[in-house]
Amino acid sequence: MLPFVLFLILAGVSLLLHLEKSRRYKELQNARTQSSSTVRSQTVEMAKAQRGLYYQIQLYLGYPSATSYAVAGFIQRLGAVIPLHQVQDLQIDPGLQSFSFRLTVGIAARRPKNAQLAAAGYLKKIGKFPEIMRIELARVDRVPGIAGENRLRLYSITGQMDMQ
Amino acid sequence: MKARPLLKKLVWVFCGMGFLLIFVVWDWLPTVKDMNRFRREQRDEMLKIKNMTTLDFNFVFPDAEEKSFFAETNIRLRRSLPQMHDDDAWLAMAMLELQARVRENRMASALILMTHHAIGAEFDVIKPGRPAELADWVTSQYWEIQESFGIAWDPGRYPWRGIFSGVDFIGEQMLVSRPLMVALAAPLPALLDFINRISWGEARLEIVRLHLEPGMAMSRAWLICRGSYLVRRPSAWRLVPVENTAAGDDLLIDGDSPLLWLPVDPAVAGPTAKKELAPGTRAAATR
Numbered sequence: 001m002l003p004f005v006l007f008l009i010l011a012g013v014s015l016l017l018h019l020e021k022s023r024r025y026k027e028l029q030n031a032r033t034q035s036s037s038t039v040r041s042q043t044v045e046m047a048k049a050q051r052g053l054y055y056q057i058q059l060y061l062g063y064p065s066a067t068s069y070a071v072a073g074f075i076q077r078l079g080a081v082i083p084l085h086q087v088q089d090l091q092i093d094p095g096l097q098s099f100s101f102r103l104t105v106g107i108a109a110r111r112p113k114n115a116q117l118a119a120a121g122y123l124k125k126i127g128k129f130p131e132i133m134r135i136e137l138a139r140v141d142r143v144p145g146i147a148g149e150n151r152l153r154l155y156s157i158t159g160q161m162d163m164q
Numbered sequence: 165m166k167a168r169p170l171l172k173k174l175v176w177v178f179c180g181m182g183f184l185l186i187f188v189v190w191d192w193l194p195t196v197k198d199m200n201r202f203r204r205e206q207r208d209e210m211l212k213i214k215n216m217t218t219l220d221f222n223f224v225f226p227d228a229e230e231k232s233f234f235a236e237t238n239i240r241l242r243r244s245l246p247q248m249h250d251d252d253a254w255l256a257m258a259m260l261e262l263q264a265r266v267r268e269n270r271m272a273s274a275l276i277l278m279t280h281h282a283i284g285a286e287f288d289v290i291k292p293g294r295p296a297e298l299a300d301w302v303t304s305q306y307w308e309i310q311e312s313f314g315i316a317w318d319p320g321r322y323p324w325r326g327i328f329s330g331v332d333f334i335g336e337q338m339l340v341s342r343p344l345m346v347a348l349a350a351p352l353p354a355l356l357d358f359i360n361r362i363s364w365g366e367a368r369l370e371i372v373r374l375h376l377e378p379g380m381a382m383s384r385a386w387l388i389c390r391g392s393y394l395v396r397r398p399s400a401w402r403l404v405p406v407e408n409t410a411a412g413d414d415l416l417i418d419g420d421s422p423l424l425w426l427p428v429d430p431a432v433a434g435p436t437a438k439k440e441l442a443p444g445t446r447a448a449a450t451r
Contacts, residue, residue, distance in 0.1 A: 006180055010187045017195040024202040031209035035216075047226050048424040050234055052417045055428070056327050057237045061244055064363030064370045065438045071374055072360035072441055079352065084378040092374040096323055 059096070067094045070163040074129075078103070081125040088154065097164065098133060103157040104140060108150040119155035126157060135159035223425050230427045241331065246366055250397040251342070254367070258391055261365035262346055269358040270350070272382060273298045277309075277345040301377075301384055302347045308375065309345065312388040316343030316372040319403050324392065337394040342401035343372065347386040355383050360441050367391045 071092050078090070088104040105122060109115035116139075123137045140154040226234070248254040259276055266274040275298055302309065315321060322341050346362070348355055355376075363369050369389035376385040395402075 002176075003180070003183075006183065010184065014187065014191050014195075017192055017199075021195050021199045021202070024199050024206070028202045028206045028209070031206045031213075035209045035213050043225065044220065044223055047223075048419065050226065051424045051428055052419065053327070054234055054237055055423075056417060057241050060324050060327050061237075061240060064368045067371050068360050068363045069439050069441075071371055072356045075352075075359070075376065076356055076441055079378070084352065084383075085380055087378045090374075090376045090378070092371075092376075094371055094374075 063096070066163060067099070070094070070161075071099065074099075074101070074161060077129060078126070082122050094163070098160050098162050100160045101158065104154055105157065106152045106154050108152045110150050112153065115153040115155075119153075119157075122155075123157055126159070129161065131162040131164075133160045133162055219422075219425060224427055226427065233428055233430055238331070241327070244368060245339070246368075246393040247337065248393050248395050250395055251340070251399050251401065254340075254342075254391065254393045254395070255344075258344055258365075258367040258369070261367055262362075265358060265361060265365070266348075269354050269361070271348050271354065271358060272351075273349045275299060275302060275347040277302075277347070298347055298349045298384065301349075302386060305375065305386065309386065309388070312373040312375075313343050313345070316388050316390045317341070317401065322390075322403055325403060336396055338396075338399060339392065339403045340395050340399045340401045341390055341392045341403055342399075343388055343390050344369065345386060345388050347384070349382050349384045351381065352378055352383045355385055356441055359385070359387065360439075362387065362389065364438050367393075 071094060074092070075090065078087070082103075082105060086105045086107060088106045090104070091102045093100045103126075105119060107115040107118045109118065119137055119139075123135060126132065127135045136158050138156045138158070140156045246254060246257065248257070255278065262274075262276055319341070328339055348358060350358065359371075359374065362371065369391050371387055372390050373388045374385060375387075376383065
């Protein structure tokens, strides 16, 4: 008898929980219906679309000159923090609001640690540009040379910069 | 003998507890979890309704002045696209512009390339005798340049399609976007001035990729640019309209931004003015 009573109690609690769950689900459905029926008027949506298009057109109209200015300005500022004879190459890929760059610097040093320190110094200096969004340093390659002499070691600095 | 009934009772207790545990784990806990989730979602929905009602109340509808801004911007958009008879006409215009810019910025040598298929065959020799070295350098970068051309003329990567989707072009005009490459050798300050001004002309060239190799006396660079224009005659670079493309599909505009609820301010969102590079840093770049 006792097990049966126990089972009934447990089943009763389960039933109550399921009833409450069902009630809450119905309430949620009502809230969803109410939310979707809060129809934003057609005029509001049209005005918003017009404003959105306005800002996009402004972006389009200013984009070419903003991009070329940002790119040229970035190279100028790089020249102020890295000796140009160490820059092997620089590639810049502009996007709509930012551009990514890949800078290869060649550092001649007797010990790898010195070259690495110099590369890290450049990374730190570029990282201080306020528009920098992301920046990373990677070792690219070591140019062959005689042991004991200054060897050229290549480092790649990649990153992304805001154009705003 | 007394231990047996005690053991039996213990077994019953454990069985009962096990039964209870099964109920709790298999039924009660998931149900309570679901109930809490429903309550959270309901609260979010109610908050959404409240926000929407507040925003609807605060929405400022465009007045005559704002409508005039829209109209003016649309006119500027149409005017920004050169209207050409065919592709050759645009090419001639872009070439003339670039050549003038090359002379103005005193480039040591420059090459203009229309397509990656024939590097060396389509060079425009600005200063006879000088660009040979530059041509060799460009040839050595063939694969990188080819890849960059691919990016520039890939219609799928054209970001402005959405903007033009609502513009009625006059007559049989078609929207075209095509790449162009310019390679240059010059002292860095002059080169930077050229890069800064490359987009200032009628062709409105957009830089798609820039590759630069600075040198002590002479720096070298190649730029892959993209130009958009309208043509009347069939063009290989025509941008085929894509169905279901609405304005802003390619651009990051948040439809729920509060900015869209207020009148546009041309002073805030006006296009960037053409700016010269700062002379101070120009000197630094030459160090």
